[in-house]
Amino acid sequence: MTPPSVDLGSSNGAGSSMQGRVIAEMRTRIIGGQMEPGASLSEIALAEEFGVSRTPVREALKQLQTEGLVEIRPRVGTFVTIPTRREITELFEMKELLEGAAARLLAQRGRVPEIDRLEENLRQADAAVDRDDRDRYAELVQEFHDLIIVGADNGKLEAHYRMLMNQLAYPRLVTTSLSQPGRALQSDREHHTVLELIVAKDGDSAERVMREHVRASRRAVFAGLQSR
Known part of the structure; x- marks a missing residue:
């Protein structure tokens, strides 16, 4: 059963903690190879998997883009970075x-x-x-x-x-x-x-x-x- 979605605001301490957990888990998966280079990342699917709203997932993806691990292409999608x-x-x-x-x-x-x-x-x-x-x-x-x-x-x-x-x-x-x-x-x-x-x-x-x-x-x- 999918855990209930949690609405996480940026001012909420629990929300900040949950966002950090999402970032850490996704970073581990990308670095470890569980998420292959070039793989498409769905905010909806990730939110369902982590049992959170799309907001912390979206913020996590932005952070991972800053770290060079994902690429966000406007109106196209988000993908695990393929290094040249x-x-x-x-x-x-x-x-x-x-x-x-x-x-x-x-x-x-x-x-x-x-x-x-x-x-x-x-x-x-x-x-x-x-x-x-x-x-x-x-x-x-x-x-x-x-x-x-x-x-x-x-x-x-x-x-x-x-x-x-x-x-x-x-x-x-x-x-x-x-x-x-x-x-x-x-x-x-x-x-x-x-x-x-x-x-x-x-x-x-x-x-x-x-x-x-x-x-x-x-x-x-x-x-x-x-x-x-």
């Missing part, structure tokens, strides 16, 4: 800059808790690669990069990175890159090298190798996209 090759390239270039800077900053901090978590991440990643568990390794890849960003301890950098990851729909691209033969093993080795340099407090080399790693990931993504 140029857009993916530009986003990866920004990812390279941000993650390179994060690796440098983390190396400068010394033995912080994120280092221990990164070492555990790599232990689990090694095991996932050994048993050819790409789904688990994909999760650990995302965690590795996230720990580098958090470990940099720079709020502005992290905020820009979060927005970028949403626009990239990063989990989908990780899966695409890992579809390439041998990429999981190579990626794992690259992660080990990055962490070794961070632990050694070699910020210059950590930044350089992290940027090389991101470029290698981008090449694997495009190779995977072309093979489809």
